Amino acid sequence: MSAIGQDIPRRDGYAKVTxxxxxxxxxxVDNAAYCVLLQASIARGQVSExxxxxxxxxxxxxxxxxxxxxxxxxxxxxxELYVLQDGEVDYRGQIIGAVVADTPEIAHHAAxxxxxxxxxxxxxxxxxxxxxxxxxPDRLGTGEPTDTKTGDIDAAMRKAPHTITQTYTTxxxxxNPMEPHATTALWQDDALILWDSTQGVHAVRTTIAxxxxxxxxxxxxxxxxxxxxxxxxxxxxxxxxxxxLAARALPGRPIRLALTRAQMFALVGYRPxxxxxTRLAAxxxxxxxGIALAAVNQTARITEFTxxxxxxxxxxxxxxxxxxxxxxxxxxxxxxxxxxxxGECPGMFGPEVAIDELAEALGVDxxxxxxxxxxxxxxxxxxxxxxxxxxxxxREGADRFGWADRAPRRDGDWLVGTGVAASVFPAFTMQxxxxxxxxxGRYIVEIGAADLGTGAWTVLxxxxxxxxxxxxxxxDIGIGDTTYPRASVAGGSTGTATWGSAILTAxxxxxxxxxxxxxxxxxxxxxISKPPFHEDYATYAFGAQFAEVRVHADTAEIRVPRLLxxxxxxxxxxxxxxxSQFTGGMTMGLSMALHESSSxxxxxxxxxxxxxxxxxxxxxxxATNVEAHWIDEHDPHVNALGVxxxxxxxxxxxxxxxxxxxxHATGVRxxxxxxxLDKLLPGLP
Amino acid sequence: MGLSGFRxxxxxxxxxxxHTLAVDTRSTVLDVLRDTLGxxxxxxxxxxxxxxxxxxxxxxxxxxxCLVLAVTAGGKDILTAKGLAANxxxxxxxxxFLDNDALQCGxxxxxxxxxxxxxxxxxxxxxxxxAGDVTAEPELTRAEIAxxxxxxxxxxxxxxxxxxxxxxxxxx
Ligand code: FES
Ligand code: FES
Numbered sequence: 046m047s048a049i050g051q052d053i054p055r056r057d058g059y060a061k062v063t064x065x066x067x068x069x070x071x072x073x074v075d076n077a078a079y080c081v082l083l084q085a086s087i088a089r090g091q092v093s094e095x096x097x098x099x100x101x102x103x104x105x106x107x108x109x110x111x112x113x114x115x116x117x118x119x120x121x122x123x124x125e126l127y128v129l130q131d132g133e134v135d136y137r138g139q140i141i142g143a144v145v146a147d148t149p150e151i152a153h154h155a156a157x158x159x160x161x162x163x164x165x166x167x168x169x170x171x172x173x174x175x176x177x178x179x180x181x182p183d184r185l186g187t188g189e190p191t192d193t194k195t196g197d198i199d200a201a202m203r204k205a206p207h208t209i210t211q212t213y214t215t216x217x218x219x220x221n222p223m224e225p226h227a228t229t230a231l232w233q234d235d236a237l238i239l240w241d242s243t244q245g246v247h248a249v250r251t252t253i254a255x256x257x258x259x260x261x262x263x264x265x266x267x268x269x270x271x272x273x274x275x276x277x278x279x280x281x282x283x284x285x286x287x288x289x290l291a292a293r294a295l296p297g298r299p300i301r302l303a304l305t306r307a308q309m310f311a312l313v314g315y316r317p318x319x320x321x322x323t324r325l326a327a328x329x330x331x332x333x334x335g336i337a338l339a340a341v342n343q344t345a346r347i348t349e350f351t352x353x354x355x356x357x358x359x360x361x362x363x364x365x366x367x368x369x370x371x372x373x374x375x376x377x378x379x380x381x382x383x384x385x386x387x388g389e390c391p392g393m394f395g396p397e398v399a400i401d402e403l404a405e406a407l408g409v410d411x412x413x414x415x416x417x418x419x420x421x422x423x424x425x426x427x428x429x430x431x432x433x434x435x436x437x438x439x440r441e442g443a444d445r446f447g448w449a450d451r452a453p454r455r456d457g458d459w460l461v462g463t464g465v466a467a468s469v470f471p472a473f474t475m476q477x478x479x480x481x482x483x484x485x486g487r488y489i490v491e492i493g494a495a496d497l498g499t500g501a502w503t504v505l506x507x508x509x510x511x512x513x514x515x516x517x518x519x520x521d522i523g524i525g526d527t528t529y530p531r532a533s534v535a536g537g538s539t540g541t542a543t544w545g546s547a548i549l550t551a552x553x554x555x556x557x558x559x560x561x562x563x564x565x566x567x568x569x570x571x572x573i574s575k576p577p578f579h580e581d582y583a584t585y586a587f588g589a590q591f592a593e594v595r596v597h598a599d600t601a602e603i604r605v606p607r608l609l610x611x612x613x614x615x616x617x618x619x620x621x622x623x624x625s626q627f628t629g630g631m632t633m634g635l636s637m638a639l640h641e642s643s644s645x646x647x648x649x650x651x652x653x654x655x656x657x658x659x660x661x662x663x664x665x666x667x668a669t670n671v672e673a674h675w676i677d678e679h680d681p682h683v684n685a686l687g688v689x690x691x692x693x694x695x696x697x698x699x700x701x702x703x704x705x706x707x708x709h710a711t712g713v714r715x716x717x718x719x720x721x722l723d724k725l726l727p728g729l730p
Numbered sequence: 731m732g733l734s735g736f737r738x739x740x741x742x743x744x745x746x747x748x749h750t751l752a753v754d755t756r757s758t759v760l761d762v763l764r765d766t767l768g769x770x771x772x773x774x775x776x777x778x779x780x781x782x783x784x785x786x787x788x789x790x791x792x793x794x795x796c797l798v799l800a801v802t803a804g805g806k807d808i809l810t811a812k813g814l815a816a817n818x819x820x821x822x823x824x825x826x827f828l829d830n831d832a833l834q835c836g837x838x839x840x841x842x843x844x845x846x847x848x849x850x851x852x853x854x855x856x857x858x859x860x861a862g863d864v865t866a867e868p869e870l871t872r873a874e875i876a877x878x879x880x881x882x883x884x885x886x887x888x889x890x891x892x893x894x895x896x897x898x899x900x901x902x
Contacts, residue, residue, distance in 0.1 A: 054829075055833075057836065058833070059820070060836070061836030061840075062827045062828055062833065062839055063814070064770065065812055066836055067770060068770075070764075071764070077765075222837070223775045224773065225774070225775065272837025273834070273837060306777070624831070625886075625888060628887060663887070664880040664883060665877075665880045665892060665893065669872050669876045671887070671890045672890070
């Protein structure tokens with residue numbers, strides 16, 4: 046029986062429900078010292094003076110790292126990693142020092158005794174799409190062009206009987222994985238070990254080796270478990286450099302460094318706010334003649350980041366006249382990064398609400414409107430889709446949800462409505478190598494992959510078992526360690542497809558060489574490098590999300606009693622972990638829709654609600670009924686496994702579905718996230 | 731002020747094991763468990779009483795261990811999710827979390843588990859919650875469970891499954 050497709054419990058489940066799975070801070074080392082970061086309290090300028098006398102005098106303080114007083118390191122592409130080399134301050138909250146002490150209490154106490162003086166330069170932290178200094182980045186982070194244009198969108202808008210021209214905005218969101226970023230670092234015998242909370246051990250190794258001018262052989266990165274990442278642990282952040290600086294200053298002494306929750310609002314990235322000028326043009330039947338999205342987001346002076354919010358508009362719907370663009374505002378703020386479904390997640394908010402607005406204007410069902418505008422081929426590239434089952438998702442979702450009888454209603458004091466939106470996320474593969482070894486009746490599969498809660502510990506053995514045609518129980522798996530072959534970062538929903546493909550290749554090579562009756566110690570590697578089929582096909586996963594929203598008629602309190610998604614995401618390796626991925630994404634989408642907003646105070650350049658009391662995320666009471674389904678999709682083109690990623694698509698479209706449902710319930714159209722009651726209240730019937 | 735100024739001796743039990751140790755008077759139960767005793771089952775998600783990851787059972791009641799100073803825990807019984815699985819046998823709540831895949835990254839999970847155990851005990855004791863009519867006999871509906879477990883954040887969004895797990899454990 047095939048192991049792929051089986052409902053297999055998590056291999057790491059026992060360790061996680063008992064708390065015995067060890068995360069980065071918890072690495073089993075003796076005699077650890079504790080490192081606490083010091084952060085700039087200005088948004089731009091230079092550190093002019095530092096007084097560490099009092100702090101250093103505290104018994105138990107081992108060392109204090111300050112700008113210019115640490116070893117010289119190398120500049121790499123990510124300029125933010127050039128830490129503590131000079132006293133320049135590029136944003137408020139930037140690392141300008143660190144204290145290392147025998148206990149965390151002493152380290153925190155000492156940190157409070159270090160005093161900085163600054164030369165303060167004027168800063169600019171005010172985000173607005175109307176600024177005159179917007180600029181066009183060279184390319185998007187995905188490698189796609191910054192702008193696209195086909196036909197004449199302006200002419201289409203002038204000629205069309207029905208148009209929508211609206212501006213939609215998404216708020217700044219912070220990834221906030223439950224496990225704060227942490228590193229335990231040990232420099233010993235000319236070698237560095239980092240237990241680091243990361244989405245990619247090999248990426249951390251490569252970068253840290255470059256920063257410190259080490260051979261990659263001298264650096265080992267270990268990360269068996271990650272307490273969530275959602276993009277914020279996709280690339281090394283400056284604190285890893287600090288932990289390494291501290292470890293090298295104190296050879297033989299393991300250094301534990303964990304960010305505080307507040308520090309995570311400055312140091313490990315966030316989804317920047319986006320403004321999306323959206324235009325739709327349609328004929329009297331609702332066939333789109335034009336679609337356009339112009340996106341603006343903020344980026345940081347120190348490192349550029351473009352949120353590719355225009356990407357999904359390029360692919361979703363057919364229309365002869367199309368345009369997308371991306372512009373940036375450079376500010377003295379912390380550096381943005383990927384957050385779950387970068388580009389698609391915010392970028393499907395504007396267009397999917399706009400489609401709802403168009404459906405309303407035309408008096409047609411929003412599902413029918415989407416079906417009417419299904420493209421034959423990818424409108425952007427002209428390539429055929431390897432598979433595209435958006436319509437099937439919409440139809441099945443409509444059935445399961447009970448879309449047909451959707452008239453808005455009043456239930457006591459509550460106004461009840463329903464909404465729908467589409468989801469999309471590209472299906473890519475990256476590069477990876479896997480090794481398979483045979484030992485005493487067991488196959489040991491090793492790959493430097495990561496499990497952020499995604500299920501890699503469980504699904505990779507399923508793939509290996511089928512590839513080797515042996516029972517699942519005979520497979521052991523090792524991930525999260527650079528002693529295993531190099532694997533790509535867990536990001537962009539590429540993990541299972543990439544690592545699984547590498548395992549597939551390794552298994553084929555293994556069986557070619559050793560047959561099905563190997564000897565102890567037989568071992569083979571296999572790699573996947575270039576995505577095999579993307580040349581010929583546009584490869585995407587699709588989905589449809591349905592929301593029921595209740596709005597209190599007097600207070601405008603908003604509840605989401607029901608969220609239902611149907612996805613078309615290729616072959617599902619493990620329905621149990623897949624369901625968690627989908628519903629988890631949808632729950633985070635609900636959180637984005639109703640709660641999440643980081644408030645930046647332009648006077649100081651920092652996020653003021655930098656904790657979990659004031660940066661609200663969804664709680665259990667917000668998400669009591671989130672349901673995910675998928676259709677059987679056989680995609681022979683996407684990759685040899687027929688697998689598309691599923692970690693991100695669940696968050697795409699959720700916010701639009703909820704906003705559309707709130708409009709259906711109340712008649713009030715909210716175009717800026719989050720959907721809070723103050724925005725609905727003035728318009729309630 | 732020297733180190734000695736911040737030291738006090740305290741004794742308590744952790745997962746059934748007695749410990750007597752000199753703790754920093756500024757240390758929380760959470761930090762003593764994790765940094766001194768090496769019991770990293772309770773997690774630190776915020777250190778401010780805002781996330782629930784550090785939840786343990788203190789004399790049978792769920793508490794946020796990041797908000798309890800270790801010096802105040804003298805003579806107490808501290809039970810972590812690790813200790814709930816006595817002799818390698820999962821507590822019914824833990825088994826239910828596994829059965830329902832009510833976890834992903836696992837970082838909030840030990841806290842969720844301890845909190846669920848505490849919540850079910852509170853419910854059994856007739857303690858009301860905000861979810862329903864506080865004067866009526868409480869019923870363990872999904873909304874009731876959700877309300878009682880809402881102090882435990884899960885960024886992976888396992889909530890729907892967490893409610894199902896607690897329902898299952900309550901029926902066991
Ligand atoms: S760590 Fe105690 S509540 Fe968050
Ligand atoms: S399982 Fe990851 S935070 Fe709950």
